[in-house]
Amino acid sequence: MDPSQVDVPPLKDLTIENITENVHMINSRTPDPRLKYVLERLVTHLHDFARETRLSTKEWAIGLRFLTEVGQMCTDVRQEFILLSDVLGLSLLVDSIDHPKPPASTEGTVLGPFHTHEAHIESHGSTISHDPDGEPCLVVCTVKDTTGQPIPDVKIDVWETDSKGFYDVQYSERDGPDGRAILNTDDKGTFHFKAIVPVPYPIPHDGPVGKLLKMLKRHPYRPSHMHFMFEKPDYDHLITALYLRHDPYETSDAVFGVKETLIVELGTVSPEQAKEYGVKEGAKLLTYDFVLVSDKEAADLREENARKAMEAQGRKMKFYEGLPVPDVD
């Protein structure tokens, strides 16, 4: 680089007191107002964290080594940084901010690190879990909008562990996906498939995040649940899960995902249902009526919540591509 092109503001003699404003100054030359705002808040919180804790060089080095190990644990089928975000409550928080739900719509929850893009498209009634040790469970659901109208052609991603609490991708030797599928709602907004009863399982805890949980005397378990993700143009993307009532980890989920409205009690298949769906009478039955919000409903609520939060900060803000940035005019 040609030194004559250096046109950043002069910086020198940076101290505990003035380093933050100087980092803001040099970072503020990006033309993207959102990047500028996000970086400004990030650097402020990072520096305040160090100042308030009087972070030692030793602790700083431990922290950087930890983050390095988290990054190096990541592979195509394991995302340790999502896991870290999950156990620190950040994932649940970000989902709550970005996908606000009006009353009576289905609440969202954490995606977790085990969603993949390799599930096959299955027809209604398909068996999505082939674990012979799993307890069969018929799943029959509806998808409606907030006015109660069924929504056809919704793409549904569903995934769960096997009876041992492992997702397909956690087995090094495997032939393609299992315990996961993509379905679409029919004209009546319904879908059904054959799965197995979910079981509690630990999040992967043989890596740095597991070590952190151990230091914090936290267990790594998630209560029994089945993941669902809903997509349709004009509807807000819904990432959620259904949890089983009375699970031993119902109130201590390692990743903070459980919500009362997402807890279900399993029923049993009636003689009529057994005939209709081709399953055994008395088998376990999971039913749920999902309610999606429109993109517009979600965007309005997101902006309303953001406005309130910005007012509470006492800062003059405007919206840029739907997200708040300081209003400097």
Place this chain on the structure above:
Amino acid sequence: MDPSQVDVPPLKDLTIENITENVHMINSRTPDPRLKYVLERLVTHLHDFARETRLSTKEWAIGLRFLTEVGQMCTDVRQEFILLSDVLGLSLLVDSIDHPKPPASTEGTVLGPFHTHEAHIESHGSTISHDPDGEPCLVVCTVKDTTGQPIPDVKIDVWETDSKGFYDVQYSERDGPDGRAILNTDDKGTFHFKAIVPVPYPIPHDGPVGKLLKMLKRHPYRPSHMHFMFEKPDYDHLITALYLRHDPYETSDAVFGVKETLIVELGTVSPEQAKEYGVKEGAKLLTYDFVLVSDKEAADLREENARKAMEAQGRKMKFYEGLPVPDVD
């Protein structure tokens, strides 16, 4: 894990508003008060950052992917997380907090990612840089305490780039260390060696940190400097560097390391010095008188600064192994 052992406080229905206190609650079962405090501040700042920016799921995913790439860029000879800490001003801040300097002592600065543990111990007068294109530079220094007494037997780590701006470890093919050495002060607290005149160089910017700098329209350059690290029992560990006056990047160091007291003007070797040190008359000469603080001086000043910062937070604190923690009694 036996579910009956779950004795964490009950958590459910976590929201934007209550997630932070719940994460604190579940994290507060560690017996280590310092870990508890550091995690409490970390989670608070992380969550406030997301709440204040209304962080979107897309931005969250970009952030996690970025951190993953930073971790995966790290090798035995490249520490991209230190680089990230450097360009965000965190490294300079942590060094300032942990190694406070009373007036008249030598200021510290960033370690950077290129210190290694493979330098050889050299005797005074050794040539530590063998780059034939480098401009020879004799380095003659003293090390004293804050009362002006010379300190013998100080271990000094020194490292610099070659004339092209690369450290030895940046070459994939190399035979052992170059441009770095370990020396010890003699009875008079002096040391000298033959090096080359430092040149400006870019921090490694072919990775994710380089991409971030580009998005922020920041250049990756560091002004010409030579690194020094001083160790002796009972003295505070000093990590510092000397910078050359009039460098084009003197006021825009990519990692915020320059301090006025650490800037030197190179002199030239006199006829007497040429004879004494066995170098050419008129060659470049770098001299500096380093002043180390004792462990006790540093600890006292660190605690005094921490006390003031804690008072400003309005929180009742005590010290645990020299670092602040909340006083809950």
